Amino acid sequence: MVYFIPTPIGNLDDISVRSLKVLAECQTLFCEDTRITKKLLSLLSQRHGIEFHIKQFISMHSHNETYLLSTIDKTIFNETVGYLSDAGMPCVSDPGSALVRFCQENTLAYEVLPGANAALLAYVSSGIQIHQFLFYGFLSHKGIERQNELFKALNAPYAVIVYESPHRIEKLIEELVQFAPQRSIFAIKEATKMHEKRFFGTPLAVKEAFKTANLKGEWVVVINPEAQEGGEAITKEDLLDLEIPPKQKAKLLSKLTGLSVKEWYTKLQN
Numbered sequence: 603m604v605y606f607i608p609t610p611i612g613n614l615d616d617i618s619v620r621s622l623k624v625l626a627e628c629q630t631l632f633c634e635d636t637r638i639t640k641k642l643l644s645l646l647s648q649r650h651g652i653e654f655h656i657k658q659f660i661s662m663h664s665h666n667e668t669y670l671l672s673t674i675d676k677t678i679f680n681e682t683v684g685y686l687s688d689a690g691m692p693c694v695s696d697p698g699s700a701l702v703r704f705c706q707e708n709t710l711a712y713e714v715l716p717g718a719n720a721a722l723l724a725y726v727s728s729g730i731q732i733h734q735f736l737f738y739g740f741l742s743h744k745g746i747e748r749q750n751e752l753f754k755a756l757n758a759p760y761a762v763i764v765y766e767s768p769h770r771i772e773k774l775i776e777e778l779v780q781f782a783p784q785r786s787i788f789a790i791k792e793a794t795k796m797h798e799k800r801f802f803g804t805p806l807a808v809k810e811a812f813k814t815a816n817l818k819g820e821w822v823v824v825i826n827p828e829a830q831e832g833g834e835a836i837t838k839e840d841l842l843d844l845e846i847p848p849k850q851k852a853k854l855l856s857k858l859t860g861l862s863v864k865e866w867y868t869k870l871q872n
Contacts, residue, residue, distance in 0.1 A: 604705050605684045606698060608691045608717025612795035614645060616718045624715065626652055629681040632662040634688045634697050642686075667700040679710050691719045695739040695765055720793050721763045724822035727800065728761075728788035732827060735761040743770065746853050753854065756782050757836055759827050766821040772812060774823060778805035781836070786826040792819035 610616040633639035636659040692698030705712040736758045742748040755762045789801040801808045852866035
């Protein structure tokens with residue numbers, strides 16, 4: 603049996619009794635980072651008085667999972683096997699899905715245990731009364747790709763959940779100030795940890811609050827859909843009014859309208 607085991611996202615007490623029992627039965631652990639997993643098991647062993655009997659730790663992440671699974675000795679799955687990402691639920695903005703597919707394709711029994719998840723915690727904490735939400739994970743780091751993804755998210759008729767690093771959280775809030783100034787947003791950093799901090803309001807209000815805040819730590823941002831505020835989705839006119847280079851503007855307009863980038867670029871030059 604292959605178990606996909608969620609790990610705490612900050613507070614060690616969030617590990618489930620069932621996860622501890624399964625970990626105690628595992629002979630092999632696939633890990634996003636073996637060092638982090640070994641440290642976690644050491645802490646859990648000290649806190650709960652449990653002795654783990656892991657014979658081998660195998661590093662498996664987005665850069666090596668394809669090769670690893672194509673060359674692995676399948677007899678390893680004759681024993682109890684677990685997979686852990688560094689924090690939270692495997693496969694949710696973390697590696698693991700390739701191993702799920704491998705189990706399906708090779709008729710290996712597998713089970714996913716429920717547990718900690720930053721996106722759901724942030725959604726519940728936000729108080730946003732929308733029953734549908736879109737989990738976007740991390741936006742691209744920069745450039746037109748990031749803008750395209752952000753506009754797609756802002757045009758969704760649902761609450762949108764975005765992960766962001768401490769290095770780019772201010773950039774995200776600035777983008778929301780520019781492109782969605784009337785939205786209600788909720789931002790939480792270091793969820794379940796000692797220095798957890800929450801922010802709620804318009805993007806501009808959150809930007810002001812950031813001036814005196816420590817922004818270190820991992821972030822989750824929940825964005826209210828514009829329909830809830832009585833507004834409209836991003837329009838062609840909104841994009842035409844943006845003060846950005848014509849080439850970028852043409853690409854955005856192409857995404858929104860379906861016309862080619864070349865057609866829009868020609869229009870913008872006239």
